[in-house]
Amino acid sequence: MKIAVACDHIVTDRKNYLVNYLKEKGYEVIDCGTYDKERTHYAIYGKKAAEKVVSKEADLGIVLCGTGVGITASATKVAGTRTVLARDISTVAYARKHLNANILGFGGRITGVGLMENMVETFLDTKFEPTNEDLEVIKKLDSIAVTREDQFKNEHFFDEFLEKWDKGEYHD
Ligand code: RB5
Numbered sequence: 001m002k003i004a005v006a007c008d009h010i011v012t013d014r015k016n017y018l019v020n021y022l023k024e025k026g027y028e029v030i031d032c033g034t035y036d037k038e039r040t041h042y043a044i045y046g047k048k049a050a051e052k053v054v055s056k057e058a059d060l061g062i063v064l065c066g067t068g069v070g071i072t073a074s075a076t077k078v079a080g081t082r083t084v085l086a087r088d089i090s091t092v093a094y095a096r097k098h099l100n101a102n103i104l105g106f107g108g109r110i111t112g113v114g115l116m117e118n119m120v121e122t123f124l125d126t127k128f129e130p131t132n133e134d135l136e137v138i139k140k141l142d143s144i145a146v147t148r149e150d151q152f153k154n155e156h157f158f159d160e161f162l163e164k165w166d167k168g169e170y171h172d
Pocket of ligand 1: 008010041042065066067068069070071
């Protein structure tokens with residue numbers, strides 16, 4: 001199974017730990033970055049990981065920023081994603097089993113290593129076992145999303161913001 005992983009600069013160390021953890025368990029990992037601690041924005045990396053999942057280059061995605069909120073919100077904007085922002089095992093299991101969640105998000109600063117490992121294991125091990133109602137709900141949810149071709153895999157989509165951040169207009 002191939003997993004796309006992404007983070008922002010706040011939690012690069014934790015992402016690197018996660019990448020090694022997944023590799024040791026035999027998963028293939030697409031590390032979408034960020035790769036260092038230079039200030040950047042979670043939206044760039046959430047979008048990248050989500051696009052890997054939606055284009056089927058990866059089977060599932062895992063995204064983390066400080067709280068998990070920003071990068072999960074960014075990933076879920078990509079049509080075809082079903083994300084879960086989680087802080088407990090039950091939420092992760094429900095999201096996989098009933099909603100076929102394809103991206104797990106969590107806060108790298110606010111989640112202990114043990115809980116992170118357990119949530120990741122639950123996310124990767126839980127099978128999608130939908131009821132008929134689940135299937136109807138998922139179909140409806142998926143139909144909300146709209147694909148914008150001008151942004152999908154557009155490397156320049158964030159250029160304007162990156163310029164502003166380079167000028168120091170962005171603050172953590
Ligand atoms: C830093 O950009 C911080 O806002 C981010 O890591 C995250 O916590 C947002 O949800």
